[in-house]
Amino acid sequence: MSEVTTVATGWGLSFVVVATYALWVVGRGKTIGRELGIGGREELEPESDSSKPADS
Amino acid sequence: MTQVPDSRHMTATTATRVLGTVALVAVVLMGLLGLVVSPADVVQGQAVRMLYLHVPSIWIAYGAFVLTSFSSALFLFRSRHRHDGGRHHDRLAGSAAEVGVVFAGVTLVTGMLWGRVTWGTYWQWDARLTTTVLLFVTYLGYLALRRLPADPVIRGRRAAVMALISFVNVPIVHFSVDWWRTLHQKASLSVGRRPEITGEMYWTLLYSTLAVTIVASWLIVHRYRVIRLEELRDEEALEALIASRLREDDVQA
């Protein structure tokens, strides 16, 4: 493997792993929230930007 | 963490939205600095860019470990007067451990790839990599303990003791492996020694550490909140179970 490929692989893998984990955490929060019934009422708001997937 | 989570986005609050945005920006900057702006090393070539991820990841892996251990100690010994019975410490311990294991994994992968280019092999039995592998598995054991079905406080205590045992053990591991490898390298040239890092690379490294720390903090806060949600859910499930049992008794009576 050339140096550039190695660096790209390393950075790429690291980003994928961390991003996947982040998405998993946030997603799990939403799932459990839905299970608990929290937030159901607020989703009736018209200007919903809840279509944005990954947020903070 | 004392703010009520926004109901639409569950684990988000204004504070963490700001933190998250900062994190994203910081990471983009880190990418630019690490991959484009900073120079290649005279000796290592492009491979030095791997260190901009590898070293901060080590810092988080071990830092999170320390955080888990401290929180565990607080949970065991300083919970008595807290209104929540110390659950805050327990959640923080668990959250930090999970983030720690992710970054320990990143440390290992980036370390192996770096080694492939610099040393010619994916693995070298040096103190840092070997201890990190053991730290990684230690984390996995700790997380396995946390997943056992049990009363949260009991389970938390058990995990906390494990964290403290590990806190004692990991330095011993590092010391032993270091001593072991030092004894070996007396005879031969030290192939595994990491070259020094100076100048622009040094500042890039410092900045990367900051960026990664921000990302890790964001992750820990969110994981903490998810743990709290999980606890809520388990409590509700238990209450529902008890309620249905009581109803059964009523019916039968």
Add this chain to the structure above:
Amino acid sequence: MLREALLVARKDLRVEWRSKVTIGHVAPLALLVLVVFAFAFDANAGLLEFGAGGLYWVAVLFGGTLLIQRAFDVETEDGNFDAFRMSAIGAPSLFLGKSLGVFIQVVFLELILGPGVVLLYNVRIDDWILLLASALGGTLAFSVCGVLCGVMAAGLRVRATLLPLLLVPVLAPVLLAGSRAFETAFGVRAEAGWTWASLMFVIAAVHTAVGVRAFGFLLEEG
């Protein structure tokens, strides 16, 4: 406290004496492991002699883990760990007693493994004192660490897999130190054998202190 600990240990050893699991099952298994290593290394005498120190401790790890499992399985009836947990004997005594019981059983295991390694791998013993001291230190460390991890996994359905996962990282420095110390004692390597032996005693002491303090927490109903 010590007298209670001795009571606990004596009870465990009596159970072991009646069932003869250490001698009957575990020791033969550990000897088999030594044989399998020879298969793995293609009976290369040089390699086996060089690696004998480490291979010995791997076999001890394998057999010893089974013994620790058993030490807690005997306290469990149908997954019920309560009798042990709610025993009138204090937690520190339970910890010390269990550790002593395990220690003696592992010693028996090693009394069989030791000659096994010497005979099968053709090692010579240059330094008997170092050998015995490191065996003692390593076994002490193994026992206390094992009991600590063993109680955490006790009574659980997943205990067979959880115990090794918890135990091996904790024992890693002991295995490292034991291997190096034994190699020095076998004359295969001439380095720092006594430092390694001392390290094992330090590890044993540290974990004994942790265990005495923390065993109570680990006995809580889960």
